[in-house]
Structure formats: structure tokens, C-alpha cells
Amino acid sequence: MNICPKCGKTSDEIRFIGPFCEECFEFKIKFPKKLEYLICSKCGMVRMRGKWGKYDQKAVEEDIAGRFRGSFERADYYLDSETAIFYYNIDGKIYEVERKFSVNFVKVNCPECVRKSGGYYEAILQFRGEKKKREFFANQAYGWLKKKTFVSKVVERKEGIDLYVGRGKTVVEFLKDMGWTYRSSRKLSGEKEGKRFYRTTYVVRFE
Ligand SMILES: [Zn+2]
Ligand SMILES: [Zn+2]
Structure with a gap:
């Protein structure tokens, strides 16, 4: 017979x-000191493992669960209850251990939204002719371009639309998709992060 020393x-x-005894046994789990995710307050994208992507609660929860260390077999994390559940298999018996853990979501503007609000653009697409x-x-x-990138400005001129x-x-991509013939010209427009930065103007003409 064993007697629990605690x-x-x-x-x-x-x-x-x-x-x-199983009540006193200490399941050693290593938690990250601080876990933070950047989330864009404008478009809701989230930065995970150095990359910006669409916010997906399950993917974030899986990412969090992957940050814990210990001899457990599996960990699940639930954002809604800020709870982690660890599953241990000790001598064929499964133990579930529950711990609270909170994560910070820091609201920022993602690089894409910063560019958008700063009037950033790499190309001008000009519609001319009829x-x-x-x-x-x-x-x-x-409509097409807004889905894949952003349009920071639309200028209506006498001769057409930019x-x-x-x-x-x-x-x-869009021009290829439409199968249009177009002219393009590239212009040096400064430096960006130490590299020369060019802007291209594309012109499509309709008869
Ligand atoms: Zn005990
Ligand atoms: Zn954003």
C-alpha cells in the first residue's frame, strides 16, 4: 500500500x-511567459508565426495549443473559456488536466491597411477610348481588383478613368484574365526599404 506524502x-x-495520489501529482506544464497575437482593427487579419492571414479561431487555438510544453500526449485550447486541456497517458490511463491561460490580442493596423490608408499604389490602370x-x-x-488587392484612388478625367x-x-493578372491588349510604362518613383521602387502605368483603349 502507498501513502501519499502530500x-x-x-x-x-x-x-x-x-x-x-492522482490529486496531488503535479503535471508539469511549461506555459509561454506571454503570448500575443497582432490583430488588424481595420480588416481583422491576424499575425500568426510571422505571417498575416485571415482570422480563423480554430487555427489560432491550434497555434496556442502548440506553444505548451510537457509530457502530455495532446493539448487543446479554447479561446472562449481561455482554457487549456492536457491529456496525459500514464500507465494506460488517460488523465485530463485543465488549466487557465490567457492570450493577448493586440489591435494594430496590418501592413496592407497601412498602405491603403496612406494612399499607397504600385500601378495605375488607365481606361481610355469610347x-x-x-x-x-x-x-x-x-470590383475585381478590390477583391485581390486594394484600389486607393479612382480619378475620373476628361480622357478617361484612372x-x-x-x-x-x-x-x-487582371489584364491577362481579360485578354486585352495594353500599353505599359514604368517610372522610377523613389526608394522603398533601400530598393528602387517603380510604378507602372497600364493603358487600355476601347474603340
Ligand atoms: Zn495526495
Ligand atoms: Zn488590415
Whole structure:
């Protein structure tokens, strides 16, 4: 018969894990000192493991669960109750250990939203030629581009419509998708993070 050195209960009364009864046995779990996630207050994106992505509660919970260390077999984390559950398998018996753990969500503006609000753009897409067509297609382009990047400015001119677009690559994708012929010109417009920064203007003309 074992006697628990902490509480004095015996192995006749309660199950034992090593020298201690299962109530007194210490499950050693290492928690991160501080766990913080950046979350964008404008678009709701979250920064996880150095990358910005769409907020997905399950993915965040899994990420948190992956930060705990110990001899448990599995850990689950629940944001709503700020609870972690650890599953131990000791001599074939499963033990569930519950611990409270809170995570900080720090509200910031993500780089994409910072660019957007700063009027950032990499490309200008110009619609020229026949008025009705250029208006129709500029409108269509605006909807398409907004889903994949952002349009920081729309300028209506006498000769046509200019869209100032966040990402240049997305404009090229769009033009290819539409199968239009276009002209493009690149202009050096300063430096960004030590590199030369170019802006490209694309012109589509409708007959
Ligand atoms: Zn005990
Ligand atoms: Zn954002």
C-alpha cells in the first residue's frame, strides 16, 4: 500500500501516479511567459508565426495549443473559456488536466491597411477610348481588383478613368484574365526599404 506524502491518502482510497495520489501529482506544464497575437482593427487579419492571414479561431487555438510544453500526449485550447486541456497517458490511463491561460490580442493596423490608408499604389490602370465601354470596364476592373488587392484612388478625367492600385502584379493578372491588349510604362518613383521602387502605368483603349 502507498501513502501519499502530500495528503496522506492511501492507495486503497485513491489511484496513484508514482509516489503521489492522482490529486496531488503535479503535471508539469511549461506555459509561454506571454503570448500575443497582432490583430488588424481595420480588416481583422491576424499575425500568426510571422505571417498575416485571415482570422480563423480554430487555427489560432491550434497555434496556442502548440506553444505548451510537457509530457502530455495532446493539448487543446479554447479561446472562449481561455482554457487549456492536457491529456496525459500514464500507465494506460488517460488523465485530463485543465488549466487557465490567457492570450493577448493586440489591435494594430496590418501592413496592407497601412498602405491603403496612406494612399499607397504600385500601378495605375488607365481606361481610355469610347466613353461607355471604358466606364463599364473600369467599373468591372474596380470590383475585381478590390477583391485581390486594394484600389486607393479612382480619378475620373476628361480622357478617361484612372485606378490607383495597391499591387502591380494583380493588375497584370487582371489584364491577362481579360485578354486585352495594353500599353505599359514604368517610372522610377523613389526608394522603398533601400530598393528602387517603380510604378507602372497600364493603358487600355476601347474603340
Ligand atoms: Zn495526495
Ligand atoms: Zn488590415
